[in-house]
Amino acid sequence: MRVVKLLSVVLLAAGISFAGKVVTYTATSDVSQEEANNTAIAGVAKQISSQVNAKQTLTKEESTAGNKATLKENYRSTSQVSSSVKIKGITVTPVKVAKGFKATATLDLDEYTADIQFQMSAIRQQVADYEKTIQKAIDDRQYAQGITALQDAKKRIEEYQELVGKLSTIYPVNESQLLKHNIPNLENKLVEKLSQIRIKGPDEKFTLSTSEMPPWNVTVYDNQGALPNFPLVAKQGFQVLLERRTQTDGTASFNLRKVNFERGPYEIVVEPNIPDDLLETAGLRQQFTLSYQVSDTQYPVRIRCNESANICNSLEKSLIKKNILVNDDPSLPLLELKIHSTEEKALKISDTMTRYTYNVDVSLKGKGISFITSTKESGKNAIDATTKALSKLDFGPLQKQLSPSRK
Secondary structure: OOOEEEEEEEEOOOOOOOOOOEEEEEEEEOOOHHHHHHHHHHHHHHHOOOOOOOOOEEEEEEEEEOOEEEEOOOOOOOOOOOOOOOOOOEEEEEEOOOOOEEEEEEEEHHHHHHHHHHHHHHHHHHHHHHHHHHHHHHHHOOHHHHHHHHHHHHHHHHHHHHHHHHHHOOOOOOHHHOOOOOHHHHHHHHHHHHOOOEEEOOOOOEEEOOOOOOOEEEEEEEOOEEOOOOEEEEEEOOEEEEEEEOOOOOEEEEOOOOOOOOOOOOEEEEEEOOOHHHHHHOOOOOOEEEEEEEOOOOEEEEEEOOOOHHHHHHHHHHHHOOOEEEOOOOOOOEEEEEEEEEEEEEEEOOOOOEEEEEEEEEEEEEOOEEEEEEEEEEEOOHHHHHHHHHHHOOOHHHHHHHHHHOO
8 A cells, every 4th residue: 555644834924924925845755756746746735725824833644545535634625636736936845865755845925826916917818808809700790709709708717716716815805806807798799699690591391212411501691691601500419410601692501411311300400500508598599490301212313414523413413302313223214414505694793703694404315204494594604504503403393204114
């Protein structure tokens, strides 16, 4: 059994203030000098929270065996300490002994309290900076930045209160040393702005034949319009599926590759990706819910697509919405895609950006199957407009034609 014996002495001169006091703790160990050093430091840390009157010498002897400690005299302690405690102003002096190891730790309370007050001053400045950041984030509608600054400010305020507690064990704390801040008012303003946020998504109800959903978008806006750079999260039950931030137009795209298919719930919840307390206070819980249904009825086909990869991928994703799955099985119906895009007009948005409107003709034909449609779509170029057009097409009529040959 390992045994460590500790002897602590606190010497206070008569008739003086707390300034200039020194706390000393001596420890011996039969294991190592390092253990004696660390135990002496921990002993000083414990002593800091003990009030000692002038002209007193306080002595304690502690025996440690494993994780259990027994004290011959009780004292009040405000926190748990360990042998790795680090305190500004402490010095450790190894003491030579005939057997075992011995160390004396000495703490200068002036240096200790000066370090605490330095930390408090730094936190006061940090909190003031956070207040400016939160206010600017509210003004600029960059609410995610404001939330981050708010959370950081709260942590610093808690740290400040702990430092005040430590300082108060040495001498009385006056009002000038308390932290004055405007964080509660700024939090209320931020919550008020958050409560005006709304999330809008697709109205259609998807029917899935696999666990992968076709891509869909949501738009986030407040009373001033579309809201950019806002964090969102898609959940199913307690599982987080995907995290996104809105683009400059307030939209965020969700391409969920593994949702509940074998069993429910068959719905996706999209809500702000912010701390729960703000989510509840601002009333933003379950802002948007997308429901879907599952079906084991599939319509597998082969597709011959000689267009660009972007166009072919857009077609496949759009077909999935109607359970039309692209497969290479040679026994499946073969459909050939033909697309013709005609530019109708150009709109100059700025000196460096022009958007074009195209008339897009889409044809999917095979043996006994003919799907032909036409739509208008704008884009940066023909491929961009065609890709968007395919993503919005309703392939329900094609699904009806495929029904006799479904597997």
